[in-house]
Amino acid sequence: MAQFRVCPQSGLYFHKSAESLMKANAVAAVVFLLLAGVLALLVTLTRWPTVHLLPADAFYMVLTAHGINALLFWIIFFEMAVLYFASSTLLRSRLATPRWAWLGFWLMIIGAITTNVAIFQGASSVMMTSYVPMPAEPHFYLGLILFAVGALIGCFVFLGTLAVAKGENTYDGSIPLVTFGALTACIIAIFTIASGAIILIPTFLWSVGLISYIDPVMYRIVWWAMGHSSQQINVATHVAIWYAIAAIVFGAKPMSEKVSRGAYLLYILFLQLASAHHILVDPGVSSTWKIFNTSYAMYLAVLASMIHGLTVPGAIEAAQRKKGYTNGIFEWLRKAPWSNPVFSGMFMSLIMFGFLGGITGVVMGTEQINIIIHNTLYVPGHFHATVVAGTTLAFMAITYFLVPVLFRRELILPGLAKWQPYIFSIGIILFTLFMMGAGTMGVSRRHWDMSFADASTILGMTFEYPGTAKLMMGIVGISGVLSIIGGAMYVLIVVGSLLFGKKLEASAGFWQNFGVPLADSCYSPTRPERLGRPPVIEEHGSAGFEAPGTFVLAIVFLVTFVVYYFINWKYLASVWPMS
Amino acid sequence: MSAILPPAERLWWNTPVGRQEIVWVGIALLWCLILFAMMPYWHVYGKQNLSNEAYKIYPAAYETKVKAMVDQYKVREEGPQLIPVVHPPAGSDVYILARLWQWWPILELEKNQTYRLHLSSLDWQHGFSLQPLNINLQVIPGYEMVVTMTPDTSGEYTIVCNEYCGIMHHTMLGKIFVKE
Numbered sequence: 001m002a003q004f005r006v007c008p009q010s011g012l013y014f015h016k017s018a019e020s021l022m023k024a025n026a027v028a029a030v031v032f033l034l035l036a037g038v039l040a041l042l043v044t045l046t047r048w049p050t051v052h053l054l055p056a057d058a059f060y061m062v063l064t065a066h067g068i069n070a071l072l073f074w075i076i077f078f079e080m081a082v083l084y085f086a087s088s089t090l091l092r093s094r095l096a097t098p099r100w101a102w103l104g105f106w107l108m109i110i111g112a113i114t115t116n117v118a119i120f121q122g123a124s125s126v127m128m129t130s131y132v133p134m135p136a137e138p139h140f141y142l143g144l145i146l147f148a149v150g151a152l153i154g155c156f157v158f159l160g161t162l163a164v165a166k167g168e169n170t171y172d173g174s175i176p177l178v179t180f181g182a183l184t185a186c187i188i189a190i191f192t193i194a195s196g197a198i199i200l201i202p203t204f205l206w207s208v209g210l211i212s213y214i215d216p217v218m219y220r221i222v223w224w225a226m227g228h229s230s231q232q233i234n235v236a237t238h239v240a241i242w243y244a245i246a247a248i249v250f251g252a253k254p255m256s257e258k259v260s261r262g263a264y265l266l267y268i269l270f271l272q273l274a275s276a277h278h279i280l281v282d283p284g285v286s287s288t289w290k291i292f293n294t295s296y297a298m299y300l301a302v303l304a305s306m307i308h309g310l311t312v313p314g315a316i317e318a319a320q321r322k323k324g325y326t327n328g329i330f331e332w333l334r335k336a337p338w339s340n341p342v343f344s345g346m347f348m349s350l351i352m353f354g355f356l357g358g359i360t361g362v363v364m365g366t367e368q369i370n371i372i373i374h375n376t377l378y379v380p381g382h383f384h385a386t387v388v389a390g391t392t393l394a395f396m397a398i399t400y401f402l403v404p405v406l407f408r409r410e411l412i413l414p415g416l417a418k419w420q421p422y423i424f425s426i427g428i429i430l431f432t433l434f435m436m437g438a439g440t441m442g443v444s445r446r447h448w449d450m451s452f453a454d455a456s457t458i459l460g461m462t463f464e465y466p467g468t469a470k471l472m473m474g475i476v477g478i479s480g481v482l483s484i485i486g487g488a489m490y491v492l493i494v495v496g497s498l499l500f501g502k503k504l505e506a507s508a509g510f511w512q513n514f515g516v517p518l519a520d521s522c523y524s525p526t527r528p529e530r531l532g533r534p535p536v537i538e539e540h541g542s543a544g545f546e547a548p549g550t551f552v553l554a555i556v557f558l559v560t561f562v563v564y565y566f567i568n569w570k571y572l573a574s575v576w577p578m579s
Numbered sequence: 580m581s582a583i584l585p586p587a588e589r590l591w592w593n594t595p596v597g598r599q600e601i602v603w604v605g606i607a608l609l610w611c612l613i614l615f616a617m618m619p620y621w622h623v624y625g626k627q628n629l630s631n632e633a634y635k636i637y638p639a640a641y642e643t644k645v646k647a648m649v650d651q652y653k654v655r656e657e658g659p660q661l662i663p664v665v666h667p668p669a670g671s672d673v674y675i676l677a678r679l680w681q682w683w684p685i686l687e688l689e690k691n692q693t694y695r696l697h698l699s700s701l702d703w704q705h706g707f708s709l710q711p712l713n714i715n716l717q718v719i720p721g722y723e724m725v726v727t728m729t730p731d732t733s734g735e736y737t738i739v740c741n742e743y744c745g746i747m748h749h750t751m752l753g754k755i756f757v758k759e
Contacts, residue, residue: 057746090583127743133720134703134745173585216704216719247581254582257591259600282717283633283698283724291618299611306607310600315582367618368627374715375706375741442713444706444741448749452739455750459681460658463710463737463752536587545599554603558610569617569625575712577626578728 003094005522009504010248010405013528017098018088018161020515022081022406024105026399027514029077030494032112033392036070037487039063044484048477049450049470056448060125063446065116067128071387072147072230073112078395079185079237080105080154085406086182086240087161092528093170096160104153111147114139127446129223132203132214141204145197152193155186171531177254177261178247181240184264188271189233195225217284224275232271234387235305236264238349238394242312245346245397249337252319253537255311255546263311266304270296277361280370290367302362309354310554313347314547321546329549345397345421352425353390356432357382359561369568372575375446377476378439385432388483393424396490403494408508408518409501413493420489427483434475440571441469629716632725638701641723645674645697649684657685657754664756672697672725675738675753677705677718679745682738682753690733690757699723706742709755715741730757 005014014022042062045053054062088095095101117139118124124136162183165171175183199222205211243260246252254260276293279285320332337343360382364373373379403411411417443450443465450473456462498513507519517523545551588594622628653663663684667673669692676683678701688694698707700720707716712732716724738753 056749060743060746060748131704131742171585173589174591176584177582177586215721217722220719243582247583251581253587256594256596256600257586257588258594259596259604260582279717281629281715283719283722284635286631287622287629291615295615295618297615298608299614302614303604303607303611306610307600307604310603314599362614366614368621368625368629371627371629371715372713374717375708376713376715440713442708442710442739444708444739446743446748447739447741452749452752454747455752457659458747458750459660459662459752461737461752461754463739466711531585533585533589534581534587546597547599551599551603558606562610565614569621572627573625575627575714576728576730576732578714578726579626579628579630 004092004524004526004528005518006524006528007405012089012405013092014406015088015094016517016523017101018084018095019406020517021095021098021101021105022084022089023513024515025077025081025084026402026406027498028105028109029074029081029395030491032069032073032077033487034491035116036066036074037484037491039066039069040487041481041484042066044477044480046448047450047473048480049473051477052449057122057125059448060127060446061119061122064125064127065119068115068119068144069112071128072144075234075387075391075395076147076151076230077108079189079233080108080151082237082241082398083154083158083182083186084161086179087158087165090176090179091162091165091171092531093161093165093168096157096164098157100153101157104150104157107150107153108147109150111143111145111150113143114146115143118143129227130203131223132206132216132219135207138204138207141200141207145200145204148193148196148200151189155189155193158182158186169530170528173533174257177257178240178244180261181236181243181264184267185233185236185240187268188229188236192226192229192233195222195229199223199226217279217282220279220282221275221285224278228275228277229271231383231386232267232301234391236267238353238391239264239305239308239312241394241398242308242346242350243315245342245401246312246316246319248401249340249343249346250316250319252315253534255314255318259307260311263304263307266300270300270304277365277370280365280367281374287367294365294367299362302358305354305358306554309350309358309557310550312350313553314550317547317550329552332549339418341400341417341421342397345393345400348421348425349390349393349397352393352429353386354557355560356429357386357390359564360436361386362561363565363568366565366568369572372568372572373439375444376439377443377445378436380445381432381435381437381439384428384435389425389428389432392487393421393428396424397421399490399494403497403501404504407498407513408503408505409497410504411493412496412501416489417493420486420493423489424483424486427479427481427486430479431476431483434472434479438469438472438476441466441472443469443473630726634723634725635721636699636723638699638720641699642676642701645676645683648672648674653684654687667694670694675707676701677707677740677751678702680740680747680751682707682740682751685754685756687756687758688730690759691729691731693727693729696726696728697723698726703744704742705740705744705751708739708741710737710739712736717742730755733757733759
C-alpha cells in the first residue's frame with residue numbers, strides 16, 4: 001500500500017496519515033489564530049483610551065475569548081502538528097494509530113467550538129483563568145475538558161509513534177534533538193493536562209451543582225499547574241523549532257548534544273510547579289513554599305533557557321563561520337539571510353523571547369518584586385513577549401517552510417512575507433514594552449476603563465493614573481494595531497498560498513489543504529531508507545570559542561538582565577514598609 | 580549533521596563539551612543562584628515582605644469583624660453610598676473588606692505608624708492595588724490576610740480592584756487617607 005511521500009525540496013518523508021493530520025491541525029490552528037487576532041483588535045481598540053471601542057460587557061466577553069483562542073486553541077492545534085512532524089516525519093516512521101489521532105483532533109474541534117459558544121452566549125465572561133467562585137456556564141468548562149482530552153490523545157499518538165519508530169528500527173542511534181524537544185513538550189503537556197483535569201472536572205461538577213464548594217486558593221494552585229505549565233509546552237516547542245530552523249536554513253549542528261538535551265531535561269524536572277509565580281501575593285501560602293517553588297533554589301529552568309539562548313545562535317554562528325563568514329565578530333550574523341522569513345522570524349523570536357519575555361518573567365516571578373507587579377498590565381506585557389513574540393512568531397516562521405514542503409504550494413506574495421516578521425516584531429516590541437511600562441505605573445490588567453469615570457458617579461470617588469500612563473496606553477493601542485497588521489499579513493499569505501499558490505504537486509487541490517491525501521502516485525509503497533547518523537566531525541568539542549559573536553550577545557543579555565533585575569528591587573524598596 | 584538528524588556520535592553523552600558552553604553555563608548558574616539568594620536575603624534585610632499570616636474565615640464572620648471596627652471608630656461618611664471613614668488608633672488592627680463592587684470602609688491612618696491591615700472578600704476574588712504606590716495583593720473569599728504596613732508617606736491613596744470581578748469591576752475603587 002502506498003504510504004510515504006518524499007518531498008523533493010527538503011528530502012523529508014511524509015507518512016500519508018501523518019501528513020493529513022499535520023495539515024488538519026495546522027489549518028485549524030490558523031483559523032483560531034485569525035479569530036484570536038480579530039478579538040485582539042477589539043481588545044486593543046478598547047484599551048486605547050481615546051478610542052475605547054467596546055462597552056464593558058462586550059469587552060470582558062471578547063477578552064475572555066481572545067485569551068482562550070490565542071493561548072489554547074491556536075497554539076495547541078499548531079503544537080499537535082509539530083508533534084506529528086517531529087515524530088513521524090523526522091523519524092521516517094509511520095504514525096501510530098491514526099484513527100485515535102483523528103478522534104483527538106475532532107474532540108479538540110468540538111471542545112473549542114463548545115467553549116467559544118459558551119463565551120459568546122455572554123454568560124461565561126470569566127477570563128481565561130475562570131477563578132472560582134465566579135461562575136461560568138457548565139459547557140464553558142466542558143468544552144475545555146473535551147479539548148484537553150483530545151490533546152492528550154495527540155500526546156499519546158506521538159509517544160506511540162516514537163515506540164513504532166524504535167520498534168521498526170527506522171533510525172540509527174538516538175532521536176534527533178528536535179524530536180527530543182518535542183518529547184519534552186509532550187511530557188510537560190501530559191502533566192499539564194492532568195493538572196487541568198484535576199481542577200476543571202470538579203469545577204464543571206460545581207457549575208452543575210454536584211459539588212458545593214471549591215476552595216479558591218486550591219483552585220489557583222492547581223489551575224496554574226495547568227495554566228503556567230502549558231506555557232512551558234510552548235517554550236519547549238518553540239525552542240525545538242529554533243533548532244529545527246537553524247538546521248534547515250544553515251545545516252547547523254548543535255554545539256553539544258549533551259548540553260542541549262540536558263537543558264531540555266531541566267525543563268521537564270524544574271518547570272512543573274511554576275504555578276507558584278501566580279500566587280506570590282496570595283494569602284494562605286507560605287513564603288517558604290513561594291520561594292522554593294518559584295525557583296527550586298537555583299532557577300534551573302531559567303538556566304536551561306539561558307543555555308538554549310546560547311546554543312541556538314551559537315550553532316548558527318558555527319555553521320556560518322564554516323561557510324567562510326569569519327570576518328570580525330558579527331559577519332556571520334550580518335550575512336545571514338535576513339530576507340528569508342523562516343530565518344528572520346526565528347531569530348527575532350529568539351531575541352524577543354530572551355530580552356523581553358525571559359528577563360521580565362524572572363523579575364516578576366521573584367517573591368517580593370511581585371508585590372509591585374501582580375495583576376498590573378505588566379503581566380500581559382510579559383506574556384505577550386513570550387507567547388506572541390516568542391512562540392507565535394516561531395510558529396509563523398516554520399509555516400513559511402511548511403507551506404511548500406507539507407502543503408505543496410508555493411508561497412504567494414513573497415515580498416510581503418519578507419516584511420511580515422519585521423512588522424509583527426516592531427509592533428509587538430513596542431506593544432509589550434509600553435504595556436509593561438504602564439503596568440509599572442500601576443495600570444490594572446483586565447480593566448475596561450482606566451479613567452474610572454463611572455466610579456465618580458456611583459461611589460463619589462475619583463482616581464487618575466499619571467498622564468504618562470495614559471500616553472503609554474495610547475502607544476499600546478497603536479503598536480497593538482501594528483502587530484495585528486503583521487499577524488493579518490501572515491494569515492493572508494498562508495491562506496492565500498493554500499488557496500491560490502502555485503501547485504508544486506498537480507494533485508495539491510483545495511481539499512488537500514484540509515487533510516485529503518495527494519494522488520496515489522505521489523506515495524511510494526516502499527518504506528523510506530533508514531535514517532542514518534551523519535558522519536562524526538572531530539573538531540567539535542575541542543577547546544576554544546567556536547562562536548565568539550554569540551558569546552558577546554550572551555554577555556549583553558546577562559548585563560541587561562542584571563541591571564533590570566536590580567532596578568526593580570530599587571523600585572520595590574521605595575514603597576511602604578510591610579511585613 | 581543537524582538538529583533534525585540523529586546525533587553523529589552514537590555515545591553523544593560521552594563527547595566533551597566545548598569551553599564556551601562550560602563558561603556560559605557556569606556564569607548562568609552563578610546568576611541563577613544569586614536570583615534565588617535575593618529572596619531569602621530580602622526577607623532578612625529588606626523592608627517590603629509579605630507576612631505569612633492568614634486565616635480561613637467565613638465571609639459573614641469577617642464582615643462582623645469589619646463592622647465592629649467601623650462602629651467603634653467611624654468619624655464620618657463619604658459619597659452617595661455613605662461609605663464610612665474610619666480613624667482607628669495608631670498601631671491597631673485595621674480591616675478592609677472587598678465585595679461587589681466596593682472597598683469598605685475608607686481608612687484614615689497616621690503617617691509612620693504601624694498597622695495590621697486585614698483583607699478579605701465577601702464574594703468573588705478581588706485585587707487590592709494601592710495607587711499610586713503600586714502595592715498589589717490578592718484578596719480571596721474565605722481567607723483573611725494580615726499584612727503589617729507602615730505608611731511612611733502621607734496623602735490620599737486609592738485602592739483599585741485589579742482582579743476582574745464582573746461587569747462593574749471598573750468602578751471598584753477604595754481610599755486610604757494617610758495624615759501627617
